[in-house]
Amino acid sequence: MVSPSSRARPQHAVYALGASCLGLGLVHLLTEGEGFGTVLESFVIGSIAAFVLLTAHRFPDRQISEAGRWRAVRLGFGVTAAFTLLAFAIWTIWAIEGDPTELSFLVSFAATLGAMVGVRGGLYAVEAEERLAEARDLSKLLTINQRVLRHNLRNELSVALGYLDNVASADRSADTSEDVRVIREHLERLLETTDRTREVVAIWNADGTTDHRLTSVVDDRIDRVRGTRPDAEIATRFEADPRVRAHPALPTAVEEALSNAVEHTPPDASITVTVRTTPDEEAILEVADTGEGIPKYDVDAIEGPAETPLVHTQGLGLWILYWTLETSNGTLELAENEPQGTVVRMRFPTAR
Numbered sequence: 001m002v003s004p005s006s007r008a009r010p011q012h013a014v015y016a017l018g019a020s021c022l023g024l025g026l027v028h029l030l031t032e033g034e035g036f037g038t039v040l041e042s043f044v045i046g047s048i049a050a051f052v053l054l055t056a057h058r059f060p061d062r063q064i065s066e067a068g069r070w071r072a073v074r075l076g077f078g079v080t081a082a083f084t085l086l087a088f089a090i091w092t093i094w095a096i097e098g099d100p101t102e103l104s105f106l107v108s109f110a111a112t113l114g115a116m117v118g119v120r121g122g123l124y125a126v127e128a129e130e131r132l133a134e135a136r137d138l139s140k141l142l143t144i145n146q147r148v149l150r151h152n153l154r155n156e157l158s159v160a161l162g163y164l165d166n167v168a169s170a171d172r173s174a175d176t177s178e179d180v181r182v183i184r185e186h187l188e189r190l191l192e193t194t195d196r197t198r199e200v201v202a203i204w205n206a207d208g209t210t211d212h213r214l215t216s217v218v219d220d221r222i223d224r225v226r227g228t229r230p231d232a233e234i235a236t237r238f239e240a241d242p243r244v245r246a247h248p249a250l251p252t253a254v255e256e257a258l259s260n261a262v263e264h265t266p267p268d269a270s271i272t273v274t275v276r277t278t279p280d281e282e283a284i285l286e287v288a289d290t291g292e293g294i295p296k297y298d299v300d301a302i303e304g305p306a307e308t309p310l311v312h313t314q315g316l317g318l319w320i321l322y323w324t325l326e327t328s329n330g331t332l333e334l335a336e337n338e339p340q341g342t343v344v345r346m347r348f349p350t351a352r
Contacts (some may be wrong), residue, residue, distance in 0.1 A: 010069035011059035017076060017115050018052035024108035025049055032104055041105045048112045055119050064127050067329060072122035079118025083110040138204075156190040196316040203249045203323045211351045212250050214275050214283055215241045221255040222273070225262060232262045232271070239276040242283035244348040246328035253324035256317040257287040257344045265291030269341070283348045290341040321346070 025045035032038045059069065087110030091103050163179045163186075170176050215238050222234050244250075261271045269290040276284050318334075325332040325346055333345040 010073045011056045013073045014056035021049035021112035028104045028108045045112050052115050068126040072126045075122030076119035080114040083114025156186045160186045209245045225258045234271045237274045243351045244283045245351040247324045249324045253321045256320050261289040265289045281350045285346045287344045
């Protein structure tokens, strides 16, 4: 098993690219003969290569994801190849015109310049793309919180205040226990909503991912759900036992999917949890039920391009699922089960 310290990282590829460019400069110096011109040409190539190596040294400090860094590396190698081909094309034109000179410098300089432009430009492009995606996510998160607070806070407090007025205007001898019960119920519901809202924000704010043994997470959360709903019938079908790299809130998200299925599935219906992998090393967790299904407005809120008035606790549970998958480089799919019910499908990258 390869340890994390020995695993290839994006900066290693950039170091290799920079070292190759530096090698081109040395080869040019040693093969093109003596002279100040050759020394100056090699110095230019070496200076640009040193800048590539400096970029590699500072690579881990960039505030972008691991996948984004690899994307920047691929851009760097792609631009390097493009510049090198362009240099060969220019030299071919010169050769056709009867002046086939400076091949070594032209190719070495173009490749090194392409490496610098590609790596630096790729970093800036990926960083800008991720910051834009983060801004969109933050806007969506703020919209959810604003609608929850505006709708739930107002509705629940309005009901509670109405019953408080009943209590305040009642005679001393009147029985107000029912009014107090309703007030408590609505305040507890509001407290649950604010707790879930805070949980969604905490998931989005948390950095980093951890490794999870997916079947162990599922077994543990099924036991927790059965602890509160002993009548729940949940079957498991483990076709694989993958280790996934996901947000630390993955167990909470799995429990939300299970609780949602149990809550909206009648006693005579079935719930099946499936864990499997795909040929391209993607782990899939499915929670399928034959119950009432997820309301359309909840599905639209998760999958639609615009926000819908998602203002209830069940909907916030779906957002816990969504943000956990979003921050795990995974995807959440809500599909209809045949002939009835819902399939909550979660896709994760497997841990290497």
